[in-house]
Amino acid sequence: MKFVGCLMVIGATTLAGVKKASDIREGYRQMQDIQRLIYQLQGEIRYARECMGEIFSHIAGRSGPPYQHWLLSLSRRMGKREQGVFAQMWEEGIQKDLKSLKLPAKEMDRLKALGGQLGNMDVQMQIKTLDLYQEQLAQSMEEMQGEIRTKVRLCHCLGVMSGMLIAVLLL
């Protein structure tokens, strides 16, 4: 009985470790998604010079969940012109529609702050702002890529080891 219990504890912690490792990998993949979305936004601003509402609606058509819903609802809210400043809508949209993302907290904050710099002044400034964001994101991704293998291995090991430790303590 005790043996079965120990096995179950080890199994559970191993699964938790695997889940954590998968979240890290997912976070990296989602950073790539955000990078792609921002590239599309930058391209539309640079070449089509459309308003952001229209751009979001176009990009939503080419994106999957949860980005599609986030962009469409943002575009709809912008169309109503009742919600005050854009930065607030952007941040609220991220909090509501992108809460399931596994992005690192630092990247999430940076994404939220980006809203305050969108929609202002001239096209050049807008493109430069997005360039800067992309640069910082690429740097974070590079750092993450270097660490990702170690972190994944660490999560797997910690999962198994913590299970074994608990099992020993229980015995």
Added chain:
Amino acid sequence: MKEDRILKILPGSIRQIFRREELEYAYLQEIKLRAEQPLLLTYRGSERILSKQRGQPYYVTREDIREMLEYISNYSLYAYEEEMRQGFITVEGGHRIGMAGQAIVEGGKVKNLKYISSVNVRISHEILGCADAVFPYITRQKGLCHTLIVSPPGCGKTTLLRDLIRQASTGNQYIKGRSVGVVDERSEIGGCYMGVAQNHLGIRTDVLDGCPKAEGMIMLIRSMRPEILAVDEIGAAEDVHAIEYAMHCGCKMLATVHSQSVEELKKRPLFGQMIAERRFERYIVLGGGQDVGQVAGVYDERGSRIYPGEKKIPEGC
């Protein structure tokens, strides 16, 4: 519809005041917002101060202006960079939003505006049939004469031009329906939204929206084969040259220009030469009365008044 379009661009607090005031939007001409100053309207031809509560004027805040800028630019000021340089943006419905603040100058030219502190909304009015009175004097043998509408700002020239376009395109008892090309540089004639005209411009009208006039006229002549070309507020040398080119191509011109009278217009070198060469066959002069859109007179190419007065259509049109 019109009410919605106007309300949509106003900041929330002012929107509420407008809803409470129950204004008739057909008589609304201008809305003036100046930071830290009372909210002013031009309504039924006279100025009116809107109040927050009974007798207490509503003072416009900087936040109101900032919110309004977000709404008028669809949260995308960068998309209106070119318009901002000229000091105004035209929104859905053809309403013109003028702005004043601090100019950003680069290389001696205005690059953009910042610290915007004043916003002036000029309401575009579509009055179907407002050109009925002048049609007998600007047409001949079911065709249109080259016509220039001369008017000071705010006297209804764009409204008149819009109805002339609509009737010339659809056709009426004086003119057979013609294909009309409109170069709508400031989106005021058609009030285009995503390329589609929101105002009635007739069934044979092609609108080139947001395109510089001179370039647009040539593009339309080459691509759409218009019989009539319409442009608003000509003034630059290249506009005048493009008009001459269009006339040589066989297009009839419908254009507007800012001026008090034909006499005043003659004093401007480019237009003086055009008038002397009798390029335009009819001049519709607006203003001179209390009402917006009041026609002061229609003149032929020799400068003789043909309306009001002796209602005789002279030869040689």
